[in-house]
Amino acid sequence: MALTTDALLQSLSDHVLAHGLQTASLRPLAKAAGTSDRMLIYHFGSKEALVDDVLHYIADRMAHDLTALLTDQRSRSAGALLENLWQAAQSETMRPTMRIWLELVAIASREGGAKANVADQIVTGFLDWTAAHLTDPEDAPFVLTQFEGLLVLQEAGHAATAATGLKRLREKLG
Amino acid sequence: MALTTDALLQSLSDHVLAHGLQTASLRPLAKAAGTSDRMLIYHFGSKEALVDDVLHYIADRMAHDLTALLTDQRSRSAGALLENLWQAAQSETMRPTMRIWLELVAIASREGGAKANVADQIVTGFLDWTAAHLTDPEDAPFVLTQFEGLLVLQEAGHAATAATGLKRLREKLG
DNA sequence: TCATATATGTAGCACCCGCTACACATATCA
DNA sequence: TGATATGTGTAGCGGGTGCTACATATATGA
Numbered sequence: 001m002a003l004t005t006d007a008l009l010q011s012l013s014d015h016v017l018a019h020g021l022q023t024a025s026l027r028p029l030a031k032a033a034g035t036s037d038r039m040l041i042y043h044f045g046s047k048e049a050l051v052d053d054v055l056h057y058i059a060d061r062m063a064h065d066l067t068a069l070l071t072d073q074r075s076r077s078a079g080a081l082l083e084n085l086w087q088a089a090q091s092e093t094m095r096p097t098m099r100i101w102l103e104l105v106a107i108a109s110r111e112g113g114a115k116a117n118v119a120d121q122i123v124t125g126f127l128d129w130t131a132a133h134l135t136d137p138e139d140a141p142f143v144l145t146q147f148e149g150l151l152v153l154q155e156a157g158h159a160a161t162a163a164t165g166l167k168r169l170r171e172k173l174g
Numbered sequence: 175m176a177l178t179t180d181a182l183l184q185s186l187s188d189h190v191l192a193h194g195l196q197t198a199s200l201r202p203l204a205k206a207a208g209t210s211d212r213m214l215i216y217h218f219g220s221k222e223a224l225v226d227d228v229l230h231y232i233a234d235r236m237a238h239d240l241t242a243l244l245t246d247q248r249s250r251s252a253g254a255l256l257e258n259l260w261q262a263a264q265s266e267t268m269r270p271t272m273r274i275w276l277e278l279v280a281i282a283s284r285e286g287g288a289k290a291n292v293a294d295q296i297v298t299g300f301l302d303w304t305a306a307h308l309t310d311p312e313d314a315p316f317v318l319t320q321f322e323g324l325l326v327l328q329e330a331g332h333a334a335t336a337a338t339g340l341k342r343l344r345e346k347l348g
Numbered sequence: 349t350c351a352t353a354t355a356t357g358t359a360g361c362a363c364c365c366g367c368t369a370c371a372c373a374t375a376t377c378a
Numbered sequence: 379t380g381a382t383a384t385g386t387g388t389a390g391c392g393g394g395t396g397c398t399a400c401a402t403a404t405a406t407g408a
Contacts, residue, residue, distance in 0.1 A: 020284060022196045026396065037396080039356065047396060095283070102326070103280035106273050109329035110194060120331045127335060138342070141327075145339030149323025152276070153315075155283035156293045161301060165319030168312070173346055200366065211366080213386070221366060 005043060008033050009057040016054050017096040021103045024051065048114075055104065055118045062097055062122070066129050078139040079173060081130065085147050086166065090154070098151055179217060182207050183231040190228050191270040195277045198225065222288075229278065229292045236271055236296070240303050252313040253347060255304065259321050260340065264328070272325055 015032035016024050026037040026047055033040070044050035069088050076084070088094055101122070108119035123144070130144060131137035146169065153162035189206035190198050200211040200221055207214070218224035243262050250258070262268055275296070282293035297318070304318060305311035320343065327336035 020196075020281070022194075025394075027394080036357075038358090038398090041397060042355075099280050099284050102276050102283075105326055105330045106277035106280065107194070108331065109269070109276075110273050116331055123327065123330050123332045123335065127332075141335045141339035142342035142346070145320065145323035145327060145336060145343070147323065148326035149319035149321065152279055152322035152326060153297065153319060156279045156297050157282065157290055158294065158297045158301075161297065161315045162319060165315035168316035169319070172316070199364075201364080210387075212368090212388090215367060216385075 008035070008040075008043060009054060012050070013054050013057050013061070016051075017058065017100055021051065021055075021100055022107065052114045052118070055115070058097060058100060059118060059122050059125070062101075063125050063129070065094065065097075066126070070133055075135040076133055077135055078143050079170065081133055082143050082146050082166075085130075085143070086150055089147070089151055090159075095155075099155060102152070102155060182209070182214075182217060183228060186224070187228050187231050187235070190225075191232065191274055195225065195229075195274055196281065226288050226292065229274075229289070232271060232274060233292060233296050233299070236275075237299050237303070239268065239271075240300070244307055249309040250307055251309055252317050253344060255307055256317050256320050256340075259304075259317070260324055263321070263325055264333075269329075273329060276326070276329060 011033040012029055015029055019028070026040055029050070030037045030040050040050055041047070044053060065088075070084060089098055104115060104119055104122075108116040127140050127144060131140040134140060134143070146166070150162040150166060153159070153165065185207040186203055189203055193202075200214055203224070204211045204214050214224055215221070218227060239262075244258060263272055278289060278293055278296075282290040301314050301318060305314040308314060308317070320340070324336040324340060327333070327339065
């Protein structure tokens with residue numbers, strides 16, 4: 001019985017999330033997926049195509065996780081939604097995804113190409129999701145800006161600075 | 175006449191800024207610096223030490239550029255300082271540095287070690303610089319959060335979303 | 349049943365990786 | 379002057395890279 005492409009992508013994305021995007025190479029990826037480099041090329045055509053597929057898979061899972069984050073339909077203020085998002089981003093299950101996200105942004109802005117498309121799609125999807133949960137949908141870019149800023153500071157080892165920044169924002173918004 | 179370590183670091187950091195941190199390898203680095211891989215190991219001891227030195231060099235230059243950004247002593251509101259920073263971050267001379275910064279954060283949060291120290295130092299230095307130019311220094315974490323958020327959106331190909339986020343913030347602050 | 353399509357193992361190619369051994373030049377200092 | 383320190387070219391080691399050639403097993407469909 002052949003491994004389905006989806007089962008393959010599951011293992012591959014786990015490996016990428018744990019070990020990074022640019023440092024992933026075929027033989028370790030194959031080992032993690034229980035197959036051979038030979039088979040990965042057979043299935044995906046090239047390493048670049050494989051990585052792009054993995055990125056899409058991770059992005060889809062991220063979107064799915066976001067959906068699961070807020071199951072109720074209630075609209076929220078920008079501040080309230082940001083709290084929900086920020087709490088989620090601090091969970092250890094989501095942080096590997098956030099790290100890959102930052103790595104992807106760095107690559108996308110330098111290289112463009114398919115990576116830039118994925119990055120663009122992720123932001124657009126995130127923007128739509130955010131707007132759908134806001135009392136004022138036009139606050140979505142604002143919420144996203146806050147979220148990404150907090151994220152960078154946290155991953156740079158300054159979670160406390162992020163927390164202060166958020167507290168300060170709350171005070172300013174009154 | 176031997177190349178000074180500083181001249182070496184200049185060329186090496188230029189190459190890293192143009193081609194990325196994780197994808198840098200000795201032979202291309204040596205070529206960019208007009209020397210040989212043999213000599214790079216001789217000077218820096220190992221590739222890892224070289225990359226860490228390059229990162230410190232880039233961080234120092236970033237700090238220097240920040241100093242040059244605001245030559246007057248006048249204190250600013252959070253909003254005004256953010257405008258100054260944000261304008262600088264959009265210049266094509268600064269964007270390569272910003273890309274490396276995001277790449278560094280992604281690596282630092284996954285691997286820890288020396289990279290995490292550099293990332294920490296950069297944020298701390300940036301925080302101090304920001305506080306020094308603010309009427310209310312305690313706004314520094316807030317300004318940093320905004321800046322990093324705008325940066326991620328811009329480098330993800332959503333400069334317009336960033337602009338809207340910033341506009342929205344201005345409106346909210348009144 | 350038999351040809352074709354799909355799937356997979358084995359071996360290996362050409363190249364790149366960080367790094368080192370060795371020889372040798374030049375510079376510094378006793 | 380001679381020993382020692384510093385710098386540099388050449389060659390190469392062991393191993394990892396993406397990818398391919400070839401043989402072959404199994405499944406599918408005429």
